[in-house]
Amino acid sequence: MRAFPDSRWRQPHQKRADQLRGLWRYGAALAIVAASTLVAEGFYRVFDTTRLSMVFLAGILITAVTLGAWPAYFAAAISFFLYNFYLVEPRFTFQLVSAEDVLVLVVFAAVAFLTGSLTGRIRDQARQSADRAHTTAALFEASRELSAADEEDLIRGRIAQHIAQAARGEALVWDAGRTWCAPIGLKPPPELLEALASAGGGEHLVGPWRIRPLRADGALLGVAAWRGPADQDAAPEDDPLVAVLADLGAAAVMRARLAAARSEIEAMARTEQLRNALLSSISHDLRTPLAAILASASSLKDFGERFSPEVRADLVTTIQEEAVRLNRFVANLLSMTRLESGALDLDRQTFGAAEVIDRVAVRFERPGQPIRRDLTDGGLLASGDPILLEQALGNVVENALRYGPAGAPVTIRAWRDDGAVHIEVEDQGRGVPPADLDRIFEKFYRSPGAATIQGTGLGLSIARGLVEAMDGSIAARARADGEPGLVVGLILTGSTPHAA
Amino acid sequence: MQPSLGQILLVDDEPQLVRALTPALGAAGYEVSVAASGQAALEHLAGEGCDAVILDLGLPDMDGKTVIARIREWSEAPIVVLSARDIEQEKIAALDLGADDFVNKPFAVGELLARLRAAMRGRERRFSARARFKAGDLEINFADRRVFLQGDEVRLTPREYDLLRALARYAGRVVTHRQLMAAVWGPSAHMDAQFVRVLVGQVRQKIEEEPSAPRILLTEPGLGYRLVAEDDGG
Numbered sequence: 153m154r155a156f157p158d159s160r161w162r163q164p165h166q167k168r169a170d171q172l173r174g175l176w177r178y179g180a181a182l183a184i185v186a187a188s189t190l191v192a193e194g195f196y197r198v199f200d201t202t203r204l205s206m207v208f209l210a211g212i213l214i215t216a217v218t219l220g221a222w223p224a225y226f227a228a229a230i231s232f233f234l235y236n237f238y239l240v241e242p243r244f245t246f247q248l249v250s251a252e253d254v255l256v257l258v259v260f261a262a263v264a265f266l267t268g269s270l271t272g273r274i275r276d277q278a279r280q281s282a283d284r285a286h287t288t289a290a291l292f293e294a295s296r297e298l299s300a301a302d303e304e305d306l307i308r309g310r311i312a313q314h315i316a317q318a319a320r321g322e323a324l325v326w327d328a329g330r331t332w333c334a335p336i337g338l339k340p341p342p343e344l345l346e347a348l349a350s351a352g353g354g355e356h357l358v359g360p361w362r363i364r365p366l367r368a369d370g371a372l373l374g375v376a377a378w379r380g381p382a383d384q385d386a387a388p389e390d391d392p393l394v395a396v397l398a399d400l401g402a403a404a405v406m407r408a409r410l411a412a413a414r415s416e417i418e419a420m421a422r423t424e425q426l427r428n429a430l431l432s433s434i435s436h437d438l439r440t441p442l443a444a445i446l447a448s449a450s451s452l453k454d455f456g457e458r459f460s461p462e463v464r465a466d467l468v469t470t471i472q473e474e475a476v477r478l479n480r481f482v483a484n485l486l487s488m489t490r491l492e493s494g495a496l497d498l499d500r501q502t503f504g505a506a507e508v509i510d511r512v513a514v515r516f517e518r519p520g521q522p523i524r525r526d527l528t529d530g531g532l533l534a535s536g537d538p539i540l541l542e543q544a545l546g547n548v549v550e551n552a553l554r555y556g557p558a559g560a561p562v563t564i565r566a567w568r569d570d571g572a573v574h575i576e577v578e579d580q581g582r583g584v585p586p587a588d589l590d591r592i593f594e595k596f597y598r599s600p601g602a603a604t605i606q607g608t609g610l611g612l613s614i615a616r617g618l619v620e621a622m623d624g625s626i627a628a629r630a631r632a633d634g635e636p637g638l639v640v641g642l643i644l645t646g647s648t649p650h651a652a
Numbered sequence: 653m654q655p656s657l658g659q660i661l662l663v664d665d666e667p668q669l670v671r672a673l674t675p676a677l678g679a680a681g682y683e684v685s686v687a688a689s690g691q692a693a694l695e696h697l698a699g700e701g702c703d704a705v706i707l708d709l710g711l712p713d714m715d716g717k718t719v720i721a722r723i724r725e726w727s728e729a730p731i732v733v734l735s736a737r738d739i740e741q742e743k744i745a746a747l748d749l750g751a752d753d754f755v756n757k758p759f760a761v762g763e764l765l766a767r768l769r770a771a772m773r774g775r776e777r778r779f780s781a782r783a784r785f786k787a788g789d790l791e792i793n794f795a796d797r798r799v800f801l802q803g804d805e806v807r808l809t810p811r812e813y814d815l816l817r818a819l820a821r822y823a824g825r826v827v828t829h830r831q832l833m834a835a836v837w838g839p840s841a842h843m844d845a846q847f848v849r850v851l852v853g854q855v856r857q858k859i860e861e862e863p864s865a866p867r868i869l870l871t872e873p874g875l876g877y878r879l880v881a882e883d884d885g886g
Contacts, residue, residue: 436710443734443758444668450760451676463675470671 174222181215181223185230192239202239205256208232212264220275221268228264232257287393290318294397298404302411308332308374311366311401318393319378325366325401327374340377348375355395362391364398368406376401429596433610437481441474448474480546484614487543488595491617498537498621502647505532505541505573509564512545520559523549528567535647536622544618544626547611548577548640555581555638568646575642583636589628612640619644657681658703658772663693663719664734665712673706676761682768690714694722697729704730704772706764707751709742717745724750730771732764740874744828747875753825770824770881785820787880790859790868792820801859811836812855815848816879819869824881826872852877 188211192204208231216224236253237246248254294314301307308325309332316323316334324333324340326348331340347358355364358377366374376398448467456464490496506527513523534541545564552562556579563578584592591597593616596609619626624644631637660682664670670686677684685702687693690711697705705723709716720731733746733754743754752771755764785792791800797813799806808816818835819827829845836851837843852871856863870878 439757440666440669444666444672446758447669447672447676447761447764450762451672451679454762455676455679458679459675467672467675470668474668 177219177223178226181219181227182230184211184215184219185227185234187211188231189234189238192235196239202241202243204239205235205259208235209260209263212260213267216264216267217271221265221272224264224268224271225261228260232260290314290393291396291400295400298400299407301404302408304405304408304412305332307401307404307408309334311376311397311404314397314401315376315378315394318397319380321378321380323376323378325374325376327366344377348377362394364395366398366402366405368399368402371406373402373405373409426595429609433596434485438478441478441481444474445471445478480550483543484547484610487540487614487618488610491614491621496540496618496621498540500535500537500622502533502535503538503541504530505534505566505575505644506530508538508542508545509566509575512542512549513564515546516549516553516562521553522561524561524563526563526565532566532568532573533647534573534644536624536644540618540622541642541644544615544642545575545577547615548626548642551611552577552579552581552638552640555579557581571646573644573646575644576639577641578631578637578639580635580637583630583638584628586630589630592628593626615640615642656683659683659685659701660768661685661687661693661696661702661705661729663687663690663705663711664708665689665710666708669708673761673764676765680761680765688712690716690719690722693719697723697727701727702729704732704768706732706734706768708734709746710735717742717749720746720749720751730768732767732771734759734764743875744830747826747828748830766881767825773824773882785823785882787820787823787882788868790880792816799859806858808855808858811851812858815851816855816859816869819877819879820882823879826876826878828876830876832876848877 185208188208192207195201195204195207212224212227212231215227233246235256236248237244240247240253248257294310297310297314298307301310308327312323312325312332312334315325322334322338324331324338326332326345329349331345331348333340341359344358344361347361347363355362357363360379361377362379363375363377365372366376376394378394448470452459452464452467459467487496506529509525509527509532513525517523549562549564556562560580562580563576565574565576565578567574588597593612594609595613597613598609616626619642622644624642626640626642628638628640631639657680660677662670662673662677662684664673664686665688667688670688674684674686682704685696685700687696690713693705693707696702707716707719711719716733716735720733723729723731731751733743733751734757735743735746735754746754753767755767783793783795785794789802791803792798793800794817797817799808799813799816814836815832818832829848832848833841833843833845836848852869853863856866856869859868860866868880870880872878
């Protein structure tokens with residue numbers, strides 16, 4: 153890659169202004185000399201003295217300090233001429249006769265030279281540091297903005313804008329057939345686009361356009377092209393800044409790309425984590441009932457005649473219960489899949505929630521395991537899908553039974569309030585820490601201390617999915633009476649008999 | 653009531669599986685005690701003792717492998733592991749820690765009882781000096797290192813014989829790759845399981861009727877090998 157000429161940052165159209173200002177400066181020098189002459193004339197009139205070279209010297213000094221070296225030389229020459237012509241006897245003649253005349257000329261020239269060059273140097277330094285400050289500010293602004301952006305497209309657009317600003321012209325960034333132009337709406341010529349498509353090597357020129365590939369870590373991340381103001385060729389002195397901007401932009405694009413890759417990897421890791429949790433859950437929750445069923449069935453087959461009728465009945469009951477459990481688990485898995493793929497069939501209708509609650513209670517009720525029902529009325533018309541509500545409520549009740557002490561009653565309360573149907577399931581388990589009350593509805597969340605209790609961490613998350621699919625809501629709280637235990641509340645849109 | 657074949661400790665936290673297994677174990681002639689956690693199992697074993705342990709690896713209070721390690725610190729009671737886990741490493745670790753065999757969930761009780769019998773028999777024989785082994789057509793004479801198939805002598809290399817003897821010693825039970833390596837190449841041998849595979853292939857050529865569909869020397873995928881159980885009363 154060709155090295156850029158090492159020149160300092162300067163604004164291109166400042167050259168013309170410099171030229172104009174140059175002429176103006178000589179005019180100003182002339183004015184200062186004229187003023188010196190007027191002052192000298194005044195002194196001459198008042199004090200009748202012609203030893204007034206100091207007045208001109210002061211004028212030269214002022215010129216040198218304010219206008220620089222060359223106007224100062226100019227002023228020195230004019231001053232010397234005027235002083236000699238106007239004040240040195242014989243007046244109104246110009247002659248170099250005495251040593252004093254020569255001395256005055258030498259002093260004028262020396263003061264002009266010393267002061268002017270000193271001022272010029274200071275001025276140059278000031279301008280350089282202003283330029284540097286400008287460059288730094290431009291780079292700072294660009295780097296701040298580019299590092300804040302994390303989207304590739306946005307970054308490319310900003311690169312183009314920054315380069316256009318730095319070049320005081322137009323710029324565009326090209327990548328894989330797409331262009332980002334600054335100013336927006338810029339129509340790049342077709343031959344430039346062709347050149348960009350085939351660019352990839354070093355930096356080169358196409359007409360007035362300068363082209364530089366955007367590279368970071370050896371990867372080509374696009375191509376930048378820019379040109380100076382329309383009436384000028386590409387100004388080589390802007391190249392270093394533009395080059396730095398291009399590299400900065402390339403680094404930002406790379407960073408955005410890496411960040412995107414990283415978040416993708418993180419997302420994959422999360423998916424992987426979920427999948428592993430799901431697999432181990434399926435492995436455990438499908439195999440446990442299957443193991444009980446297979447063991448019971450093969451026991452009956454191998455030893456059936458030797459078992460007492462009670463043992464046989466017990467084994468058959470195990471088979472039945474575990475088959476039901478298995479079926480419930482499969483239903484939950486299917487619901488979860490449907491919820492996640494958005495393929496849940498919602499048969500929205502007006503139905504009696506009380507009836508659904510009764511069905512769920514009957515399903516889970518056992519001798520020695522009461523399920524209390526506390527309903528304000530026998531209808532409780534709600535809007536939604538009764539089958540989904542039954543599954544959701546079933547999951548909540550199953551959860552309550554599982555975490556409560558064996559035989560402790562689970563209470564289902566339901567009432568109508570403000571047009572909505574409220575259902576609450578209260579258990580006497582050990583409850584959930586307040587901070588985790590929301591998390592129990594997360595997939596695979598298991599309450600701390602629940603490790604000894606069988607469960608997948610799927611039931612409540614599916615319940616939430618189902619209830620929310622019916623535009624309802626579900627939440628958990630501690631028991632209101634201060635006893636240990638958990639209350640899970642469902643709220644469904646109510647329906648009035650008239651509306652139905 | 654027939655005399656008890658032994659006291660079995662069933663360690664499982666899933667009540668439905670305990671309910672399903674207890675009657676069959678009882679009908680097969682064992683007395684069954686149940687522990688629902690690792691701690692309870694260790695306490696029971698320390699208190700009343702037992703003749704064999706059926707251990708579910710997934711326990712609520714501690715890792716099943718820890719339970720095996722703790723039991724093996726002082727007890728030689730045979731342990732048959734129930735595992736619903738597909739992870740071979742888990743089973744290998746359990747076997748290496750001293751479990752005698754495993755049964756994959758779900759299983760038929762017949763399979764569990766067969767493994768239990770082999771594990772209990774293996775324990776008895778490990779400490780008995782026996783001269784002969786007989787399983788179906790296969791007969792091994794430990795005294796003079798000779799192997800017979802249907803009465804005809806089979807010529808085995810010393811390594812092949814060592815492999816077969818190691819498998820016969822634990823007949824009916826899984827023997828891991830590592831155990832076989834130690835038996836054939838010595839306890840400090842660290843080699844690829846491929847060596848064992850090749851050696852098993854050679855032995856199968858000589859003792860199996862159809863080496864690609866073995867009936868005597870069986871593969872336990874990912875774990876090791878199992879020689880068919882010895883004939884009863886052999």
